[in-house]
Amino acid sequence: MTKTYYLTTPIYYVNGKPHIGHAYTNILCDTLARYHRMLGEPVCFLTGTDEHGTKVAKAALAAGKTPQAYVDALVPHFKELWRVLGVTYDFFIRTTDERHKQYVRSVLTDLEAKKEIYKASYQGWYCTPCESFWTELQLKDGKCPDCHRGVDQIEEENYFFKLAHHQAWLLDYIEKHEDFIRPAHRRNEVLGFLRHETLEDLCITRPQSRLRWGIEYPNSKDHVVYVWFDALLNYTSAPHFAIEGKKETDFWPADVQLLGKDIVRQHAIYWPIMLKAMGLPMPRTLLVHGWWKIGETKMSKSLGNVVNPTEIAAKYGVDALRYFLLNEVTLGMDGTYSEDLLMERYSSDLANGLGNLWHRTASMIEKYFDGILPQVEFPQLKQSLMGPSMGLLDLVWGNMEQYDPRGALAEVWQVIQRANQFVEENKPWVLAKDPAPKTDLESVIVTLAETVFRVAVILMIFMPDTAKKILQRLNQPTIGKLIPNSGQFSEIHLVPGTRIEKGEPLFPRLDD
């Protein structure tokens, strides 16, 4: 059986509502998932929520709710956002799911049996208001580095996961697998860290006297599992119980695991070592994306500059937001978000680019051919535009193999731009006045229609709503058809005699 192409997003911490950073990660993952589905591969796209830990317990307390009631109320906001943004996940995991808790406990029992976990006394400096442990080195002038208040020395029994004795193996593995951490600058950071620092074993429990909101440690009434250890295991626990009749090995190892640059340490160091200790293979690629800044500052709840993706989608359309986020930055780099910038791209690329191309093509079919696509034999189509539109699939797929949706969209928009130029060059309105047979006009118009058709098929992975609209207006019964290779792409054609509907503007002008 073919292995399922398995992609994951981080699971999101539910101490607030989702913002544009969450939207970006899931739109990226959705685009990759749609791409692999179009190639005809079985796909499993996992997302979910990380629901345990101190921050959730504190937020719940502040809201006057139990932690469970608090997370139950927030999870629907995430699911609703994914629905609005057209994010086609296959499974949504919640770490409070009883099946996940059981899985975590079985992993811990197994790791203890393998002597990868041991119990020891833990010493450190504790900030009571922050509920945070700090090492001597982390303190700032002997005070909590977060809140600058005084700290107390604490000693307690905890469980530790052995990281140190896996360090040489991990360094060697990352050196030998160039695609394991992408992009390269993130890989180099991790390599640098592993070459120059010594890993310390990871404390993976919290005493219940300090924190109760977590998975109970097996055979211990005194400890709960550290939230990161619990959360990382979602990637293997979900396939364990997600789909009946499937085994973990039908999914794992993951093909790509998306994550933001702030959680590289957990994913590129703790997670591979956990998998190694569990006896599971490594994911093929950890794909690290950057942050969105708002103007010049980082977006954060405390700064009050959080952008609500639902509002943006309602105002400009979901696909305008998807296009902006996918196109504005190269995956891996930081981006700058501003509504002005989004409006600029909307006008230039969407309204005047793709929207205009559709509108003029459909208008001319309406005006010159009563809305019916004329018959033109394939060799009579204009090669100056058919060439680029036929070659588009290979260019887009090539970029997608390199996890570069921005590069892929640039290729699509080159063809759109080329097609709009083609209209100016061929002046169909002049050809239409020619009393001779309309063969040249027919050829120009069908060339345009075939090009828009191909653009729409490819846009199904990036801008599914817009693609669907165009394909419906082109009266294409083959919507959703798989286009795995360029051979098949050159075989798809619009049927002569098809009725074309112009419809409302795809991207209404913003001043309207």
Ligand SMILES: [Zn+2]
């Ligand atoms: Zn503090």
